[in-house]
Amino acid sequence: MQHKQPIGVFDSGVGGTSIWKEIVHKLPQEDTIYLADIKNAPYGERSKEVILALSIKNTEYLISQGCKIIVVACNTATTNAIDVLRANYAIPFIGIEPAIKPAALASKTKAIGILATKGTLSSALFARTSSLYTTDLNVIEVIGTGLVELIEGGKLHSEELFKLLKSYVQPMMDQNIDYLVLGCSHYPYLIPVLKKILPEHVQIIDSGQAVAKQTERILSENKLLFEGEKEGKHTLFSNASIEVLQALTEDVPVNRSVSFLDF
Template sequence: MKIGFFDSGIGGMTVLYHALRLLPREDYIYYADTQHVPYGEKSKTDVKKYVFEAVDFLVRQGIKALVIACNTATSIAAKELREKYDFPIIGIEPAVKPAILRSQEQGRRVLVFTTRLTLREEKFNNLVARLDEDHIVDGLALPGLVEFAERFEFNETVVRPYLTTQLAPYKLEEYGTVVLGCTHFPFYKDTMKTIFAPEVDIIDGGKGTAENLARTLQKANKFQQGTGSVDYYMSGNKVQDPQLLQQYGRLLERLQMLDNLQSPTSQRGCQEQSLHYLFP
């Protein structure tokens, strides 16, 4: 059986990348709800409906576990999904807790990039209220980054002016940590690093979510030896167009490149050896 990955669009690829690195012999099915992207600009009721329709589809394909690779969908539907289904369901949420701990030590603030719907959602606000005793967390919705990603637009000359405009009201020197609270955002870490000071940490929950998936599968004794294949679906339709499949491959290549930029040179050889798993 396969591991299901679900997102409103291509953002969940930033989590799938880490799963492919960590569990290269599992088989995957990736569902992008491109018919309804972006979720972050829609109502809670609509998003919940879309999520359950997508997960029902994945269940019919026969999955053994589900990764909700979308912060907005996790905050809105994870609890009810776990009540309905008996297979492991792994969600993702902004890495606020480690960000607060890091920035408190530095005497600096935390900036959380997210979607408008997540920013309004009770679960996110409760999380911040519970952890942010010193009131050092600020939130900023960046819907434009989702739109850029869905157009496969990663050119810094296009993306940087948008980020600069959105960040203009903020004193960037006050921040020690930036949290990427939408899975589309890690595609733009390289541009973000040109805007913030070198010592600012830019973190997301993708790797931690993949590690949680691995721990959950191990605990449930659900590991299997597959081929590392990925079947892609767009709102229920299997992706078979060679050009589109190549685009998905290029997304994983971009994530590999961004990973290498952050990794010591001594580790890159090890990463490059796994490329044949990343691009099935």
């Protein structure tokens, strides 16, 4: 039956595992399949046409594996491709985009920072969302060039990453932000480093828990939730090196397999 089928998740690399972990935590009984398109990362530096083609490729593989819903765990793919995916495939899609609304509504200093990829910040969807909530705010947008590559390269705790990240958030601190919105699914892995850089009063917002709640809601509305007692089976694939994907998901040891897949 369809409700027993897996949840599909894809990203340009390992960053979407930050979203995937929230889904596994929220829906521990559900099976999942995760695709890390590492050989084509980062999507944020690619053209809209290439991002769309890659998103379609990932979608069609997950559908071929019987997935009942697909989570586009990539801000860039969401903002550039999800409208086309929803128009062309019958299953539900969950997307992610920078959590601008809660930051904008809660800011006391009326200044928020957004750290995201070029592909997200230049998209029409981001522009629409930003224009709805930030008309009275000072919004400091910074493209996090090079951060995805360092995370994918296993250099999360390197001095190189620390210095690069500080150079990106310093202009935000100079303008007295009190919220920092993370606009890339890789960036939640930067939170421990960011907390060493940012003043204590600056709140960091990412989309992981909200995406997990939305996934549960859409599954429930479509009568696709698996309501048995079993623990989910989690199959993660990379089309390049599997070492970083393995390392970043070791804290989800139950029924988890990580392997290479040429997709």
